[in-house]
Amino acid sequence: xxxxxxxxxxxxxxxxxxxxxxxxxxxxxxxxxxxxxxxxxxxxxxxxxxxxxxxxxxxxxxxxxxxxxxxxxxxxxxxxxxxxxxxxxxxxxxxxxxxxxxxxxxxxxxxxxxxxxxxxxxxxxxxxxxxxxxxxxxxxxxxxxxxxxxxxxxxxxxxxxxxxx
Amino acid sequence: xxxxxxxxxxxxxxxxxxxxxxxxxxxxxxxxxxxxxxxxxxxxxxxxxxxxxxxxxxxxxxxxxxxxxxxxxxxxxxxxxxxxxxxxxxxxxxxxxxxxxxxxxxxxxxxxxxxxxxxxxxxxxxxxxxxxxxxxxxxxxxxxxxxxxxxxxxxxxxxxxxxxxxxxxxxxxxxxxxxxxxxxxxxxxxxxxxxxxxxxxxxxxxxxxxxxxxxxxxxxxxxxxxxxxxxxxxxxxxxxxxxx
Numbered sequence: 001x002x003x004x005x006x007x008x009x010x011x012x013x014x015x016x017x018x019x020x021x022x023x024x025x026x027x028x029x030x031x032x033x034x035x036x037x038x039x040x041x042x043x044x045x046x047x048x049x050x051x052x053x054x055x056x057x058x059x060x061x062x063x064x065x066x067x068x069x070x071x072x073x074x075x076x077x078x079x080x081x082x083x084x085x086x087x088x089x090x091x092x093x094x095x096x097x098x099x100x101x102x103x104x105x106x107x108x109x110x111x112x113x114x115x116x117x118x119x120x121x122x123x124x125x126x127x128x129x130x131x132x133x134x135x136x137x138x139x140x141x142x143x144x145x146x147x148x149x150x151x152x153x154x155x156x157x158x159x160x161x162x163x164x165x
Numbered sequence: 166x167x168x169x170x171x172x173x174x175x176x177x178x179x180x181x182x183x184x185x186x187x188x189x190x191x192x193x194x195x196x197x198x199x200x201x202x203x204x205x206x207x208x209x210x211x212x213x214x215x216x217x218x219x220x221x222x223x224x225x226x227x228x229x230x231x232x233x234x235x236x237x238x239x240x241x242x243x244x245x246x247x248x249x250x251x252x253x254x255x256x257x258x259x260x261x262x263x264x265x266x267x268x269x270x271x272x273x274x275x276x277x278x279x280x281x282x283x284x285x286x287x288x289x290x291x292x293x294x295x296x297x298x299x300x301x302x303x304x305x306x307x308x309x310x311x312x313x314x315x316x317x318x319x320x321x322x323x324x325x326x327x328x329x330x331x332x333x334x335x336x337x338x339x340x341x342x343x344x345x346x347x348x349x350x351x352x353x354x355x356x357x358x359x360x361x362x363x364x365x366x367x368x369x370x371x372x373x374x375x376x377x378x379x380x381x382x383x384x385x386x387x388x389x390x391x392x393x394x395x396x397x398x399x400x401x402x403x404x405x406x407x408x409x
Binding site: 039040043044045047048088089091092096150 | 177210241244253292294296333346353
């Protein structure tokens with residue numbers, strides 16, 4: 001039974017209708033899934049960090065137009081979906097230093113900071129993904145991607161090397 | 166068995182206690198003074214008590230309550246969580262040894278116990294999260310793993326390919342009066358041309374009423390032996406070669 005990474009684009013669970021089933025059995029299944037999720041992220045730091053990052057991305061969906069007191073648009077579904085997907089591409093230890101922020105241009109920023117080293121990946125509302133990295137006040141280096149997993153994983157690898165010095 | 170290329174991304178020991186009613190979360194901060202040299206970075210971990218409503222429009226409302234103080238070593242490889250109801254000590258990759266994990270937990274437990282005057286331990290756990298990186302873009306999991314979700318062979322071959330998955334198996338450990346939860350899932354795709362699989366072994370005993378440290382550490386030894394037994398039984402020799 002082969003296992004493969006090659007699969008059609010995945011819709012994150014959070015954007016799927018919860019279920020169409022209405023019986024008691026599905027409620028029990030969902031209850032067990034929630035309990036399992038809670039238990040699994042209770043002790044492990046890495047599991048907790050991933051859940052926290054996912055929650056922080058989802059929380060951005062509640063932002064309104066002009067959330068920054070200017071005219072910033074809130075992150076849309078495309079940006080949130082892409083950001084959640086990128087969290088899945090990160091190596092578990094990468095999640096330790098992750099911060100999730102909304103972008104003033106519209107989108108979600110996944111930021112990595114260690115000391116004066118900074119990098120981020122920005123998922124824009126129009127579906128683009130690009131990043132930057134810099135040290136202190138140095139001019140930032142652009143990390144372009146074509147939005148594919150391969151190019152995003154390359155950018156993540158560059159970010160990891162940059163952050164870890 | 167100690168493997169040179171250990172797949173362990175996080176190993177932890179968790180001790181849960183009966184929380185003293187007068188112990189406040191703010192009061193836990195005083196522990197930081199005893200740990201500042203080895204664990205200079207401190208973060209408060211919040212527990213979200215909220216609801217997400219999923220669907221075409223996902224919304225979230227959450228009330229956050231402080232749950233634990235997380236103390237990070239300067240290299241971020243060791244993390245100590247102190248809660249009102251116990252502690253967790255985690256070691257991230259690169260994994261060192263069980264004795265290091267055990268000794269540091271004992272030391273941190275002593276600090277916590279002296280500070281909180283905890284009397285009763287109610288739950289004990291050890292958990293090892295492994296991430297294997299198997300070569301290839303398509304693999305036959307049976308070549309690497311002995312515990313795995315199997316699809317019926319009655320299905321035609323082209324309908325037996327599986328994509329990203331997660332599997333959760335709670336297995337009662339009646340002799341220990343505990344539970345082992347095996348979580349297995351597709352890992353993050355950090356390296357192209359590989360299939361990463363997470364094998365998470367979470368072994369715990371609940372409903373304890375331990376008051377003596379010796380009993381606690383004796384129980385922990387039993388958990389370690391059981392965890393090792395399951396790990397070795399879950400992998401094939403091919404995997405052993407990869408991590409040796």
